[in-house]
Amino acid sequence: MQHVEASAPEGDTVASWYEKATVRYTQRILIPERSSGELLYPTARSIVCDHPLVASRGSTVQSYILAQAAYQFLYGVGLLETKFVIDCSLNILHNHIKGVGDVDKLQALTVIIDEGYHAYVALDYIVQMKQKIGVEPLLVPESNWKLDAAARASASLPESMRMDFQLLAVTLAENVLTAEIASLGKEKEIARSFARVMGDHVLDEGRHSKYFAKLLKSSWARLPRETQETFRAMVPGYLDDFLGVDLNRAFERKVLAAQGFSAEEIDRIVDDTQERFVAEHQDAREKTKVRLVALLKQVGVLGLSDSIARQ
Numbered sequence: 001m002q003h004v005e006a007s008a009p010e011g012d013t014v015a016s017w018y019e020k021a022t023v024r025y026t027q028r029i030l031i032p033e034r035s036s037g038e039l040l041y042p043t044a045r046s047i048v049c050d051h052p053l054v055a056s057r058g059s060t061v062q063s064y065i066l067a068q069a070a071y072q073f074l075y076g077v078g079l080l081e082t083k084f085v086i087d088c089s090l091n092i093l094h095n096h097i098k099g100v101g102d103v104d105k106l107q108a109l110t111v112i113i114d115e116g117y118h119a120y121v122a123l124d125y126i127v128q129m130k131q132k133i134g135v136e137p138l139l140v141p142e143s144n145w146k147l148d149a150a151a152r153a154s155a156s157l158p159e160s161m162r163m164d165f166q167l168l169a170v171t172l173a174e175n176v177l178t179a180e181i182a183s184l185g186k187e188k189e190i191a192r193s194f195a196r197v198m199g200d201h202v203l204d205e206g207r208h209s210k211y212f213a214k215l216l217k218s219s220w221a222r223l224p225r226e227t228q229e230t231f232r233a234m235v236p237g238y239l240d241d242f243l244g245v246d247l248n249r250a251f252e253r254k255v256l257a258a259q260g261f262s263a264e265e266i267d268r269i270v271d272d273t274q275e276r277f278v279a280e281h282q283d284a285r286e287k288t289k290v291r292l293v294a295l296l297k298q299v300g301v302l303g304l305s306d307s308i309a310r311q
């Protein structure tokens, strides 16, 4: 009987996972007792905190607003991982996304493990926050803007294209998530424990981003021309929708109302900060679009001369 030597998986992805995956060696991240008085989430990420009407109410109100922003961010990360990235990885594993070999399926399993762990860390952090700062989340979301945008785009497609679209959408989402957690982890005012959650997460996301981009590149070449053209045509609109935000700022209004601000005060706080809110959002969106267009060109989804950054 012929002895077959197991060859190293392409690119040593599995060896790299054993060596580097944070789930394999990371200790539980604990929020220290509140005595430090440290804010868990940076004020730069919640512009209403600087408004005179909010600042005049003192640090307890500001901490509450920041805690709610942190909860939304952490819940959002968990939702994206468990409802979108893990789902896509399972579809790869179960051949609903076609043409993926066993070595790449092996890596899909590492993504499922990593993402399950990231969602676990995020929820563990939420549970600790509730215990240690005594603030309950105002809202436990079941979806968010990005997931809704992906669902809208998927629903607009014929059933036969949805799985391939999911791979495209997850490749983009992983890239965006990686950049978001990297940038949040670098904020100056952030709690050390929160920065560690972000820092560990980024270590894994770099591998995931490369994996999905590589998979998208090889699967793109196999897609029927009709599917390629449909996806190409929908990319500009999809990026705008996916990278959008709620310009009415319903959640911030809800948080302010929970702190006893009147409807008039809330309108004033939101109106006074709206220009900065819109400008910061547009700036971030345009930068992200430039990066995603470069990624889509690199994997062949867009042609080298395509430009959609200003649409």
Ligand SMILES: [Fe+2]
Pocket: 081, 114, 115, 118, 201, 204, 205
């Ligand atoms: Fe993750």
Ligand SMILES: [Fe+2]
Pocket: 085, 115, 174, 204, 205, 208, 209
């Ligand atoms: Fe990931």
